[in-house]
Amino acid sequence: MQLPSTFAGRMEKILGAEYDEFMKSYEQKRLYGLRVNNRKISTEQFLKIAPFHLTRIPWIENGFYYDGEDQPGKHPYYSAGLYYLQEPSAMTPANILPVKPGERVLDLCAAPGGKSTELGVKLKGQGLLVANDISASRAKALLKNIELFGIPNALITSEPPVNLMRYFGAYFDKILIDAPCSGEGMFRKDPSMVKSWEKNGPEFYAKIQREIILQAAAMLKPGGMMLYSTCTFSAEEDEGTIEYLLSEDPSFHVIPVTGRYEGFAPAKPELVGGREEIRGCVRIWPHRMNGEGHFVALLQKDGSGAQEAPKGDSAAHRITEFPELAEFLRPMQTGLDLALLEVRQEKISALPAEMGDLKGLHYLRTGLYLGELKKKRFEPSQAFAMALEKEAFPATISLPADDIRVRKYLKGETIDVSGLPLDPSGSWQMVCVDGYPLGWGKLAGGKLKNKYHPGWRWQS
Numbered sequence: 250m251q252l253p254s255t256f257a258g259r260m261e262k263i264l265g266a267e268y269d270e271f272m273k274s275y276e277q278k279r280l281y282g283l284r285v286n287n288r289k290i291s292t293e294q295f296l297k298i299a300p301f302h303l304t305r306i307p308w309i310e311n312g313f314y315y316d317g318e319d320q321p322g323k324h325p326y327y328s329a330g331l332y333y334l335q336e337p338s339a340m341t342p343a344n345i346l347p348v349k350p351g352e353r354v355l356d357l358c359a360a361p362g363g364k365s366t367e368l369g370v371k372l373k374g375q376g377l378l379v380a381n382d383i384s385a386s387r388a389k390a391l392l393k394n395i396e397l398f399g400i401p402n403a404l405i406t407s408e409p410p411v412n413l414m415r416y417f418g419a420y421f422d423k424i425l426i427d428a429p430c431s432g433e434g435m436f437r438k439d440p441s442m443v444k445s446w447e448k449n450g451p452e453f454y455a456k457i458q459r460e461i462i463l464q465a466a467a468m469l470k471p472g473g474m475m476l477y478s479t480c481t482f483s484a485e486e487d488e489g490t491i492e493y494l495l496s497e498d499p500s501f502h503v504i505p506v507t508g509r510y511e512g513f514a515p516a517k518p519e520l521v522g523g524r525e526e527i528r529g530c531v532r533i534w535p536h537r538m539n540g541e542g543h544f545v546a547l548l549q550k551d552g553s554g555a556q557e558a559p560k561g562d563s564a565a566h567r568i569t570e571f572p573e574l575a576e577f578l579r580p581m582q583t584g585l586d587l588a589l590l591e592v593r594q595e596k597i598s599a600l601p602a603e604m605g606d607l608k609g610l611h612y613l614r615t616g617l618y619l620g621e622l623k624k625k626r627f628e629p630s631q632a633f634a635m636a637l638e639k640e641a642f643p644a645t646i647s648l649p650a651d652d653i654r655v656r657k658y659l660k661g662e663t664i665d666v667s668g669l670p671l672d673p674s675g676s677w678q679m680v681c682v683d684g685y686p687l688g689w690g691k692l693a694g695g696k697l698k699n700k701y702h703p704g705w706r707w708q709s
């Protein structure tokens with residue numbers, strides 16, 4: 250492939266004797282990756298049911314290479330949220346940032362959700378994930394992926410980082426910054442990146458990254474951890490941004506992560522005249538590992554102690570205020586925290602336990618959208634179905650993945666359910682593929698009216 254000469258020249262300087270090997274990596278095929286959603290299925294169980302050719306990604310416990318011809322994006326398990334398709338190196342940042350259930354986590358540049366979906370899984374439904382993207386259109390794709398994954402405790406915002414900084418203060422236990430970058434590591438996967446690199450290169454992005462990393466630093470509580478990643482090789486954007494943070498805010502230090510996998514190469518602080526500790530950050534080289542180029546830095550803020558409290562009280566409601574909802578939930582075992590509810594234009598969401606009033610923030614969703622109140626009825630949402638296990642709802646229709654009705658359902662068609670054992674207690678049915686929820690349907694005269702989210706329907 251045709252690489253810009255300034256880029257090639259710089260890489261030759263950085264890599265020296267390894268340069269030829271690096272260039273040869275561009276002749277190899279791109280790699281395809283799939284990450285199992287352990288909120289819905291264990292990796293072990295997934296391997297039993299997955300009809301794809303999978304090989305383990307050695308440094309990601311729930312990550313696999315797949316054969317491009319398998320097309321897992323077109324399988325019903327994808328629509329059941331059982332996995333996310335992601336370039337293997339891009340799985341590294343969320344894998345390395347240690348997140349525990351109950352923590353407050355921020356993914357600052359989150360769309361379309363490749364890292365947020367994994368961070369949400371790690372939280373196990375407890376605590377709060379704030380997933381943000383400055384781009385409103387990209388934030389919509391982020392929301393869909395969070396919903397598909399069944400993550401109930403996320404706040405999806407679309408704000409410039411500075412606004413979040415003003416709103417939250419030093420609120421978060423963990424922050425991930427998957428920064429906008431010049432994308433040099435993606436030239437093999439997506440050759441169109443070369444064109445955008447020619448328009449906006451390392452200098453352009455380094456400026457933005459320096460701004461973002463300081464704003465993120467201000468949102469981390471003392472003792473908290475922050476992960477900074479890019480998919481570029483430019484030292485100005487990688488080691489240079491970390492050196493900038495360490496010089497601007499001496500309360501940060503690098504936590505070395507190079508020892509976690511033999512293929513991880515140390516960063517190169519000498520390229521930017523940076524301090525030695527930066528060598529503990531990781532460079533992923535495509536000629537040394539089976540993945541595209543990446544840079545990953547894990548950082549910690551010194552100190553310990555109090556973090557800021559959420560701003561104001563949310564105007565939360567309780568289930569007892571909505572008899573239609575209470576009636577729908579009565580036979581269910583959701584396993585979800587539905588104690589606090591938010592209502593906006595008849596739409597009800599269950600709020601994460603710790604939620605301020607959010608006044609002044611532009612957000613797409615807080616918590617789990619349960620459904621809508623319609624003329625004394627409650628209509629459950631797509632997101633609600635995705636956050637449930639099959640056992641949570643008494644009336645389910647589970648079809649095998651190769652049953653033609655599964656694809657028909659996903660296309661929004663009415664399906665014939667005569668002959669299936671059906672629970673007659675109510676009209677709402679949860680449609681599943683091999684026991685994994687896909688969405689809702691409503692019984693009427695032996696047919697199932699399709700309630701699959703119209704915006705999610707399969708086109709072909």
Ligand SMILES: C[S@@+](CC[C@H](N)C(=O)[O-])C[C@H]1O[C@@H](n2cnc3c(N)ncnc32)[C@H](O)[C@@H]1O
Nearest residue numbers: 358359360361362363364383384387427428429
């Ligand atoms: C590398 S992508 C994020 C990919 C995402 N983390 C994932 O794994 O799916 C960088 C994101 O940063 C966002 N972005 C661009 N400029 C930004 C800025 N000034 N502040 C915050 N985010 C920005 C872009 O909209 C883009 O979605």
